[in-house]
Amino acid sequence: MAVSRRGVDVADLVERARAAEPRAVARLISLVENDSPVLREVAAALAPHGGHAQVVGLTGSPGVGKSTSTNALVTTLRAAGKRVGVLAVDPSSPFSGGALLGDRVRMQDHATDEGVFIRSMASRGQLGGLSAAVPQALRVLDAAKCDVVLVETVGVGQAEVEIASLADTTLLVVAPGFGDGIQAAKAGIIEIADIFVVNKADRDGADQVARDLRYMQSLGGRHSDAGAWRPPILKTVAARSEGVDELVAAIEKHRAWMEQHGELGRRRQLRAAAEIEAIALGTVRQKFGDVHGSAALDEAAARVVDGETDPYSAADELVATL
Amino acid sequence: MAVSRRGVDVADLVERARAAEPRAVARLISLVENDSPVLREVAAALAPHGGHAQVVGLTGSPGVGKSTSTNALVTTLRAAGKRVGVLAVDPSSPFSGGALLGDRVRMQDHATDEGVFIRSMASRGQLGGLSAAVPQALRVLDAAKCDVVLVETVGVGQAEVEIASLADTTLLVVAPGFGDGIQAAKAGIIEIADIFVVNKADRDGADQVARDLRYMQSLGGRHSDAGAWRPPILKTVAARSEGVDELVAAIEKHRAWMEQHGELGRRRQLRAAAEIEAIALGTVRQKFGDVHGSAALDEAAARVVDGETDPYSAADELVATL
Numbered sequence: 334m335a336v337s338r339r340g341v342d343v344a345d346l347v348e349r350a351r352a353a354e355p356r357a358v359a360r361l362i363s364l365v366e367n368d369s370p371v372l373r374e375v376a377a378a379l380a381p382h383g384g385h386a387q388v389v390g391l392t393g394s395p396g397v398g399k400s401t402s403t404n405a406l407v408t409t410l411r412a413a414g415k416r417v418g419v420l421a422v423d424p425s426s427p428f429s430g431g432a433l434l435g436d437r438v439r440m441q442d443h444a445t446d447e448g449v450f451i452r453s454m455a456s457r458g459q460l461g462g463l464s465a466a467v468p469q470a471l472r473v474l475d476a477a478k479c480d481v482v483l484v485e486t487v488g489v490g491q492a493e494v495e496i497a498s499l500a501d502t503t504l505l506v507v508a509p510g511f512g513d514g515i516q517a518a519k520a521g522i523i524e525i526a527d528i529f530v531v532n533k534a535d536r537d538g539a540d541q542v543a544r545d546l547r548y549m550q551s552l553g554g555r556h557s558d559a560g561a562w563r564p565p566i567l568k569t570v571a572a573r574s575e576g577v578d579e580l581v582a583a584i585e586k587h588r589a590w591m592e593q594h595g596e597l598g599r600r601r602q603l604r605a606a607a608e609i610e611a612i613a614l615g616t617v618r619q620k621f622g623d624v625h626g627s628a629a630l631d632e633a634a635a636r637v638v639d640g641e642t643d644p645y646s647a648a649d650e651l652v653a654t655l
Numbered sequence: 656m657a658v659s660r661r662g663v664d665v666a667d668l669v670e671r672a673r674a675a676e677p678r679a680v681a682r683l684i685s686l687v688e689n690d691s692p693v694l695r696e697v698a699a700a701l702a703p704h705g706g707h708a709q710v711v712g713l714t715g716s717p718g719v720g721k722s723t724s725t726n727a728l729v730t731t732l733r734a735a736g737k738r739v740g741v742l743a744v745d746p747s748s749p750f751s752g753g754a755l756l757g758d759r760v761r762m763q764d765h766a767t768d769e770g771v772f773i774r775s776m777a778s779r780g781q782l783g784g785l786s787a788a789v790p791q792a793l794r795v796l797d798a799a800k801c802d803v804v805l806v807e808t809v810g811v812g813q814a815e816v817e818i819a820s821l822a823d824t825t826l827l828v829v830a831p832g833f834g835d836g837i838q839a840a841k842a843g844i845i846e847i848a849d850i851f852v853v854n855k856a857d858r859d860g861a862d863q864v865a866r867d868l869r870y871m872q873s874l875g876g877r878h879s880d881a882g883a884w885r886p887p888i889l890k891t892v893a894a895r896s897e898g899v900d901e902l903v904a905a906i907e908k909h910r911a912w913m914e915q916h917g918e919l920g921r922r923r924q925l926r927a928a929a930e931i932e933a934i935a936l937g938t939v940r941q942k943f944g945d946v947h948g949s950a951a952l953d954e955a956a957a958r959v960v961d962g963e964t965d966p967y968s969a970a971d972e973l974v975a976t977l
């Protein structure tokens with residue numbers, strides 16, 4: 334087997350990842366996460382081995398129980414013999430990658446289970462968004478034949494929308510006492526959720542939260558078509574695994590609905606297009622940076638500062654250099 | 656004077672804006688804000704007339720008194736015979752532009768003063784950041800010979816950093832009881848502030864806030880060089896205009912320091928380069944969109960979904976079409 338000139342045998346790693354070898358999976362995620370020189374080689378090697386996993390995004394405000402829900406989902410999915418990946422994305426954290434100990438402590442129930450891959454990732458997106466590494470890490474877990482990959486994010490408006498754009502199925506987790514309904518409506522999250530989860534449903538106010546969600550859902554009106562997916566509102570007590578079987582059933586039902594209606598393909602198509610565009614823009618930005626290095630952008634900026642040209646004309650010249 | 660083929664006499668508008676005619680200023684801002692077809696023509700016509708205004712950004716959490724501080728600064732600057740512009744940027748607001756009545760109500764003290772231009776703007780940035788219209792609106796106010804343009808934003812971490820990137824001088828406004836010190840440190844705001852303003856300084860805890868800021872400042876250590884600007888920590892009660900003369904003096908001192916040390920030119924050069932790059936990336940994105948329209952990106956995305964290629968190879972092909 335060919336060893337890359339950088340000393341990493343990518344083909345061998347991918348083969349071992351496909352056999353679900355945890356160290357190979359971890360290594361590949363590190364390679365894509367650190368924007369390693371072999372990133373493109375890894376992406377090319379992974380390409381033929383995707384499309385199996387259902388990517389399930391969990392969004393919601395801090396404190397509603399996203400981690401507990403993730404943990405309970407892993408337990409239930411494992412009991413059904415599914416292979417499961419977990420990506421915990423924290424857009425505000427400067428830490429990433431090697432948080433292996435933290436990951437194990439965090440999900441101790443599953444630390445010794447070879448059918449579960451758990452990874453924490455920071456967001457390092459150049460344009461303020463989620464790191465480009467997140468979709469690549471999803472591809473690694475997909476190639477490792479995970480049946481479900483749970484992507485959990487710290488709930489901040491923009492990040493939630495972005496997580497949804499990565500997921501086949503988006504869960505919005507809310508809980509009584511968090512005023513989530515209104516916040517969710519403000520952030521447009523109601524529109525992107527495929528399944529609503531009212532967690533901590535043993536607490537006062539859970540029924541009211543569910544009613545609020547149903548009311549806001551009715552205002553949207555986009556689910557009135559016959560055959561359209563009508564996001565269910567489920568109640569759980571994730572800490573005691575109550576309602577989690579029903580949640581797993583709803584996730585499976587959503588996948589079946591998507592496959593039946595061509596929605597899975599449509600979402601993945603849009604996702605791939607957005608991913609390609611983001612990578613291409615990054616490349617262009619790098620090219621501008623090279624121009625910058627060669628002082629052309631600096632010189633253009635100086636002419637704008639001196640009033641000799643305007644930024645739009647200067648930008649046209651920059652694009653013309655491509 | 657030539658009238659543009661779109662029926663807008665841009666050269667005449669710019670000439671009238673330079674004579675500080677309020678309606679011409681308002682019209683030009685509307686043209687750049689609405690991404691009008693004559694945007695490029697406006698930018699070109701404004702280019703020779705910039706560089707006069709000192710752009711002062713005000714950042715800080717909601718409730719600390721940014722609007723009150725802006726209002727008090729306008730009063731003091733007007734009393735000194737300065738022409739003043741105010742841009743109130745709300746990144747979360749879907750409203751923009753014609754909020755003339757709101758603007759007048761908001762700053763009633765200055766509504767009939769012809770030496771003050773006040774404008775509210777929403778952020779509509781494609782990449783989640785501040786609208787590209789904000790720097791263009793700054794150019795309009797600069798051409799209208801404002802001596803100082805105050806840019807005020809609703810305090811959210813990312814927006815604060817972006818406002819600072821537009822400003823010659825950045826004020827961080829804090830107040831007792833807002834826990835701002837720690838939040839500011841988290842968001843990296845401490846690093847970008849040129850002047851700290853402890854507003855509501857008549858309240859309990861103001862001294863503690865000032866001490867906290869000084870302590871965090873000492874941790875940074877970047878101001879230890881001889882000749883470096885050491886951001887002052889000023890106390891104000893903006894609602895009673897207390898401490899505002901000293902604040903205006905500090906703003907003027909910062910400008911003098913920047914001019915003396917070449918920092919003003921350096922900041923404006925970086926700002927122009929970032930602005931050119933952002934416009935150029937927007938153009939490229941539009942070109943990708945055209946490709947998308949012609950189905951090339953769709954077809955590439957389909958090949959990624961089918962595992963025939965990887966997103967990096969597809970992105971390379973997309974960039975090659977430019």
